Amino acid sequence: MDADTFVARLDVMQALDSFRVYKQETFELMGLKPGMHIADIGCGPGDDLGKLALQVVPGGSAVGFDLSEAMLEEARRRHADVLSLSFRNAPANELGVPARSFDAVRADRVLIHVPRPQEALKEMIRVTRPGGRIVVSEPDMPGCWVASSDYVLTGRIMQSIAESCVNPYLARDLYAMFHDVGLRDITFSMRSVSAFDPQSVNKILDFKSVLAGMHARKLFTDDEVTRWITEFEERGRTGRFVAGLPVMIVSGTTQD
Ligand SMILES: C[S@@+](CC[C@H](N)C(=O)[O-])C[C@H]1O[C@@H](n2cnc3c(N)ncnc32)[C@H](O)[C@@H]1O
Structure with missing residues (x-):
């Protein structure tokens, strides 16, 4: 997927009310105050960090890290006016x-x-001061669902989407990982993200490519695909579409 498509997909998610709610919880768990120095790992286009940076001024700073130069270019373009x-x-x-x-x-x-990912968590701890806060939130990809009368096919489609991630089940391991690396004051919560607009969900999950890939592997017949898509569209037209995704939020404090 090219960077523009990926950024557009992130923007669709960022605009969902339920995304904003779980993200707000992750912001609060950081315990931010003016003067703090903070980091967002895998910051993408930097919209979360743009908001958080405002909470640490005056005197603080915010650094976004990402592997993708295209994401960082977009982040710098979007937030050029935030000096911290x-x-x-x-x-x-x-x-x-x-x-x-x-x-x-x-x-x-x-x-x-x-x-x-365990190494990444240890790296987050290394760069955090003693007594500092670490907050990680991850979607439970195999728990992602869309309403459909064909539960079996939907389950297979969702499993295929989950398997496109390097660590689809990681969200379920996060709590134990925080314990294993010796963080204290660990908190855990699970929130659901929901969406009612099939077009947005299609933009996020890209069913067209997923179904094409599964069809090429002969995982289901033309008729099954047609029925599934027809119902997906019909639910959208009649206001009966809904999709959901659990998100695990884990926080902890580094040892003094
Ligand atoms: C789904 S996006 C999330 C972006 C942002 N955190 C948000 O919630 O909007 C995942 C981001 O992680 C970045 N990423 C993926 N693998 C990474 C790695 N090994 N190290 C750093 N960043 C990585 C991607 O480039 C992308 O920007």
Whole structure:
């Protein structure tokens, strides 16, 4: 997928009310105050960090890290007017900044894409000061669903989408991971993101490509695909469409 399509997809998600609610919870868990130095790992186009940067002024700073130069270009373009905000190209597993650089560090919807996510969490801890906050939120990809009378086919479609992530089940492991790396004051919550507009969901999940890939592997017949798409569209037209995704939010404090 090209960067423009990916950014457009992130923008569709960012605009959903239920996304804003869970993201707000992740913001609050960081415990931000003016003067703090904070980081967002896998910041994408930087819209979350743009909001958070305003909470740490005066005196604070916010750094967004991402592996994709195209994302960082977009982030710099969108937030050129926020002086306390900067962006760096670095992989989550090796951020390339000194230990204890930040008071609070977050990652949202990133570790499911990162090889060796435990290493990335340890890197987040390394760059956080003792007693600082770490907040990670990840979608439970295999728990993603859309309303359809064909539960079996829908389950297979969702499984195929989940398997396109490096670590589809990571959200279920996050709580244990926070314990294993010795974080304290660990919190866990699970929120649901929901969407009622099939066009938005289609933009996010790109059913056309998913179905084409599954069809090429002969995982179902033409008739099954046609029936599934027809019902998807019909539910949209009649206001009977809904889709959901659980998101796990885990936070912890680094040892003093
Ligand atoms: C789904 S987007 C989430 C962006 C942002 N956190 C948000 O919630 O809008 C995932 C982001 O993680 C970045 N990413 C993926 N793998 C990464 C890695 N190994 N290290 C750093 N960033 C990575 C991608 O380039 C992308 O910008």
